[in-house]
Amino acid sequence: MNDKKPVIAIDLMGGDDDPLSRLRAIKSFLLKEKSFKINLFVNQDFYKYQSKHFANLPANMAVIQSEHSISMDESPLVALRKKRNSSLSMAIKAVADNQADVILSAGNSGALVAFAKYWLKPNAPIERPALATVLPGFPKPTLLLDIGATLEYRAEDLYALAELGAEIAPQLLACGNHPEVALLNVGTEHIKGHDTVQQADRLLQNSELNYLGFCEGTHLFKGYADVICCDGFVGNIALKACEGLAQQLQLKQPLNWWQKLFCQFNDVNFNPAQYNGALLLGLDGLVVKAHGNSNESDFHHALIRTAEYIKKIN
């Protein structure tokens, strides 16, 4: 890339909120971040219907029209078969074709994973891709994976996931080259948990990773380890439970300044929106998934994070 501006491919259609709210987020992002270029993938019907919103776009923004788009409740396998000309599929293909450095979508997670696997080459050690996110923690952040790409893991998959996490963590966190790795479980003792985590624990104890053993849910925000691994079902639910709790604690607007002050004092920020933008790992290309229900502000945060990923990950 060197002298070229990094290109972010965005599937504008994916997400629960109005695509125009994401378009506003993109425009305001580009006002500040002039060192990026954005290729926007938009359903042609939507583009025609909302053409006035696509007039006078910033110079570093291009629109590519697609035949289809994928709804949030659509079957990923059906989408994969019938909608290769969708905004999501085309945006991912742009990364595969080296026309973009990263793809960002707030769309259907299953379809995102399916198309990413279809267009991008697998990148060892894992067989199926994993979604990862950096959790705010005190005294240090933690990379949690998988948070929803692959719902069920065998012991050897968890082992490979730990290897993958340990490989990527030094690029994302200031943790040095031997990140501490832990497996998420219902207790820290080696006798705890079901067969799968028990077997994975034994495999990891004999690995060359800096493996700490099991950790519990309480450890996620405590900087217990640099990398914490679990299957996508558990990771997704644990993360969303925390987001739900954080949202409840922000319910009443007048109290927000307290919380801001609180977070300032604690050197941490538990506003889940600030941590929007999970990374799909295990593929030869940068794929970022924003929250399905991202509003304008959330999507803006996801864009900021996407830009950070480009800078950090080679």
Place this chain on the structure above:
Amino acid sequence: MNDKKPVIAIDLMGGDDDPLSRLRAIKSFLLKEKSFKINLFVNQDFYKYQSKHFANLPANMAVIQSEHSISMDESPLVALRKKRNSSLSMAIKAVADNQADVILSAGNSGALVAFAKYWLKPNAPIERPALATVLPGFPKPTLLLDIGATLEYRAEDLYALAELGAEIAPQLLACGNHPEVALLNVGTEHIKGHDTVQQADRLLQNSELNYLGFCEGTHLFKGYADVICCDGFVGNIALKACEGLAQQLQLKQPLNWWQKLFCQFNDVNFNPAQYNGALLLGLDGLVVKAHGNSNESDFHHALIRTAEYIKKIN
């Protein structure tokens, strides 16, 4: 019982903290709650060594000495085979023998479940017991189960768990006789999730329960449903993740009064200690599990909750 005081059997030895901190919690509980009787199960060596702390006990408190106690990292199956004369086992047996109305322990969860299954008769509809807790929520609380008794469920087990939750919820919550039930998953759409939750969803759709469908982690504290069901692995990790987050938000002591005020304004209290004391369901006897790491104050809260369970559950 009628004119008799309800009896709480307590395994004093179980837990990470010093047993004497739990003893202090029990004494201060009894100072306020004179309408209960406590039977305390204590390892004989500990009793001898700390005899001065067992002098001058309140009149409504009795000590029963045991031969063994069970450590937190002990194998439940080994404990079950070798330690039937442990404080935990004897305290649970007291409920089975109608000498106590409820057993409370902060001890080894696996051993608690193992001895509870051994001494107490199963109580349909579920095959294996489930741990349940009431989550603070806004606008209403939610009964979450399983939070760690049974780590893996088949679809038909999740179905039975939903039936059990719907049966007990009216006694624990002000939710009427047809509680809303949901299954915890990675998305609300019927296509989401792995095979087990997919099958359980189909079973529940054809049931007579007031079944809402899937819910996500974000819904746990939002009063989305009266009852939310998941396997014990997921429930334990999701709950502990939220507890960890809540603990982080209380890290710095000087800020506590803000949070208290915050909670007061929001009609909710997210202090996890206040929600200490999970209920083991599916057995013919009242079994309450306090957090393993309960300190004096946490254990006091668990006692208060145990007393509430006796009043609410017949």
